[in-house]
Amino acid sequence: METVSHLILVFISIALVNNLVLTKFLGICPYLGVSRRVDMAFGMGCAVTFVITISGTVTWIINNLVLQSIGMEYLKYIAFIMVIASMVQLVEMYVKKFFSSLYDSFGIFLPLITTNCAILGTCLFIDLWGYNFLEALVASFGGGLGFTLVICMMGGIRENLEWADIPKALKGAGITLITAGIMTLAFMGFSGMIK
Amino acid sequence: MMVLNLLAAISISNVAGAGVTLLVIGLVFVLILSIAYAKLRVEQDPTVEAVLAALPGANCGGCGLAGCGAYAEVVVADHGLMGKCGPGGDTLVREIAALLGIEAAASAPVRAVVHCGAKRADLINSTRYGGAATCGEGQMVAGVMGCPYGCMGFGDCAAVCEFDAIDMVDGLATVNYDKCVGCGACVQACPRGLITLEKFSEDPLLIITCSSRDKVKEVRGYCKVGCVGCGLCAKLDPNHFQMEQSLAVIDYEKYGRSEEFDKAVEKCPRACMLFVGKKAPAETNAAAAVEEYTDHR
Numbered sequence: 203m204e205t206v207s208h209l210i211l212v213f214i215s216i217a218l219v220n221n222l223v224l225t226k227f228l229g230i231c232p233y234l235g236v237s238r239r240v241d242m243a244f245g246m247g248c249a250v251t252f253v254i255t256i257s258g259t260v261t262w263i264i265n266n267l268v269l270q271s272i273g274m275e276y277l278k279y280i281a282f283i284m285v286i287a288s289m290v291q292l293v294e295m296y297v298k299k300f301f302s303s304l305y306d307s308f309g310i311f312l313p314l315i316t317t318n319c320a321i322l323g324t325c326l327f328i329d330l331w332g333y334n335f336l337e338a339l340v341a342s343f344g345g346g347l348g349f350t351l352v353i354c355m356m357g358g359i360r361e362n363l364e365w366a367d368i369p370k371a372l373k374g375a376g377i378t379l380i381t382a383g384i385m386t387l388a389f390m391g392f393s394g395m396i397k
Numbered sequence: 398m399m400v401l402n403l404l405a406a407i408s409i410s411n412v413a414g415a416g417v418t419l420l421v422i423g424l425v426f427v428l429i430l431s432i433a434y435a436k437l438r439v440e441q442d443p444t445v446e447a448v449l450a451a452l453p454g455a456n457c458g459g460c461g462l463a464g465c466g467a468y469a470e471v472v473v474a475d476h477g478l479m480g481k482c483g484p485g486g487d488t489l490v491r492e493i494a495a496l497l498g499i500e501a502a503a504s505a506p507v508r509a510v511v512h513c514g515a516k517r518a519d520l521i522n523s524t525r526y527g528g529a530a531t532c533g534e535g536q537m538v539a540g541v542m543g544c545p546y547g548c549m550g551f552g553d554c555a556a557v558c559e560f561d562a563i564d565m566v567d568g569l570a571t572v573n574y575d576k577c578v579g580c581g582a583c584v585q586a587c588p589r590g591l592i593t594l595e596k597f598s599e600d601p602l603l604i605i606t607c608s609s610r611d612k613v614k615e616v617r618g619y620c621k622v623g624c625v626g627c628g629l630c631a632k633l634d635p636n637h638f639q640m641e642q643s644l645a646v647i648d649y650e651k652y653g654r655s656e657e658f659d660k661a662v663e664k665c666p667r668a669c670m671l672f673v674g675k676k677a678p679a680e681t682n683a684a685a686a687v688e689e690y691t692d693h694r
Contacts, residue, residue: 264422277415281422288426295437302439 209340212333215396216341217348222320224352224382224389229320233353234378236311243357245304247350249293249312251343254321257286258342261325262335282325283316290316320349355385444496445469451492453484473497479580481559490578507579507594509563509572513548514606514669517568519621520544536588543619546609548591554583574675598652601672603662610642624669630661637661645669 222228229250236246261282269275294312298305305312315321324345328338359381368377449469456464460481462471472478476497479490522543528534532553535541541549550568562576563583570583570592584592591608607624609616616623626643634657638645645665662670672678 268418268422272414272418274411274415274418277418280419284419284423284426288430291430292433295433298439299437 205336209336211396212337213340213344215344216324216327217344217351218389219392219396221348221352221389221392222323222345223349224386225393226320226323228323229318229349230382231314232311232318233349233356234375234382236308237353237356237360237378240354240357240361242304242307243353244350245301246308246311247346247353249297249308250315250318250320250349251346253286253289253293253315253318254324254346254349255339255343256289257282257321258324258328258345259335259339260285260289262328262333262338265329266335278326278329279322282322286321286325287316320345352385352389356381359385442470442473445473447496448472448493451485451489451496452482453489455484457484476581478582479578481580481582487578490580506597507581508574508577508597508674509579509581509583509592510595510602510604510673511548511554511570511572512591512593512604512606512608513546513569514622514671515544515547515569515620516566517550520547520568521619521621532586532588544609544616544623546589546591546611547607547620547623549589553586553588554592557582557586572673574673574677595649597674598649599654599674601674601677602652603647603658603670603672605645605647605669606671607644607667607669610644612643616643622667622669624667627666629664629666630670633661633664634658 216222220226223230223233232246232250237243261278264281264285265275265278269277269281290313293315294305297308297312324342328341331341333341356378360378363377363381372380446469449466452465452469454465460468460478462468468478468482472481472493479493479497482489485492520542524541524543526535526538526541528538528541530551532549532551535549535551548569550565550570552563552565552570554570555563555565559580559582560576560578562573562578564571564573570587579594581594584590584594586592589608595602595604605624607620607622609620609623613625613627616625624644626640626645628640628645630638630645631640634655637648637651637653637655637658638661639648640646
């Protein structure tokens with residue numbers, strides 16, 4: 203029971219309190235680039251969640267079982283990126299095969315998940331915080347869900363912004379960044395909830 | 398586990414160990430991805446693949462699309478976008494044209510032709526138009542100029558031309574045949590459909606610089622140089638010229654200079670026959686030619 207409640211705390215911690223986008227400022231590129239519509243944002247969120255979960259877990263295995271046992275932790279950056287790149291390729295093939303309209307709307311952003319720092323960030327945080335395997339699995343999944351949540355919220359807000367009377371100078375990127383800032387302020391309310 | 402022991406043994410020499418470790422990890426993923434590729438491969442149009450292979454592969458995004466892959470797909474669907482690739486340039490356009498089966502483009506080049514010859518001074522009864530200075534907007538305003546067929550001169554075609562091959566000369570779109578590659582972007586940009594792609598089986602090529610299908614009275618009311626549909630050319634050389642409503646058109650399938658052909662060109666009372674191309678003769682003043690003809694008569 204204790205393990206379960208601990209895992210729930212790990213999950214909430216990375217999904218809300220230490221949200222990758224709004225408190226760690228990772229993964230801003232897709233957050234601003236693919237959040238124009240909720241359905242696209244959700245698709246992007248799902249793709250990132252998938253990649254982040256698999257890479258978080260696989261990198262934990264590689265880091266703890268392979269690299270540490272032969273004393274080559276310094277290789278982790280290269281090894282992690284290799285895992286992430288492979289996973290993105292896998293997702294790209296899958297999405298192209300089964301959701302081709304989604305694939306078209308992603309455009310360049312799908313291969314760019316490779317360089318999405320939220321994913322590498324999560325893998326490195328898991329290593330930094332010294333998580334065990336179960337925690338790593340839950341944390342990486344939670345990180346992905348937190349990203350999805352935030353990017354979908356952003357998508358919803360931006361859909362409504364289309365109809366808002368925005369001053370000309372702030373249209374487009376300007377108002378999006380202001381919105382992101384206000385959302386960050388809102389998410390600061392979570393800080394201190396979990397140690 | 399044996400592999401790990403082996404790696405541990407190798408790790409004495411750190412550099413080689415690092416290399417081998419990464420190599421092993423890499424190979425595992427290569428294996429996974431190869432299996433996935435075999436299972437998840439999407440059959441692609443072979444033409445798209447061929448075009449993609451011909452593209453520079455810089456993924457620069459200059460065409461306005463996500464990368465060379467996206468551009469290849471779009472080009473196969475819409476031939477008009479052939480010239481969008483900046484790094485590829487003219488040679489690439491020719492290659493793509495060949496791949497798309499437009500072999501004609503390789504032997505006799507396809508070039509843009511503007512079917513209007515009226516400069517600003519040739520227009521009669523033009524109203525003053527104060528709206529947005531694009532052809533797309535102007536087209537929506539009735540009476541933006543007297544002629545409902547001719548060139549409005551706001552230069553939508555010049556704006557879309559990636560090769561800088563269209564100049565607006567006195568309010569008339571004029572193709573620079575040294576630069577035109579026949580991509581067809583302007584054909585789609587012109588809301589009045591004045592520009593067509595014609596096969597330059599000869600250079601210079603004769604074109605009819607008018608698109609007005611109105612009868613003589615209307616044409617004389619709004620243009621000094623437009624085709625009035627007298628039918629003289631079709632009478633003199635019925636092989637090459639036809640009348641479509643009140644407009645002379647050239648049958649480019651049978652294009653070729655002959656005695657009757659030259660005579661028909663010479664006799665045109667409205668000077669709306671123009672030789673264009675790289676070897677086109679120096680430009681003459683169409684309006685003056687019409688007046689001269691009228692005086693002469």
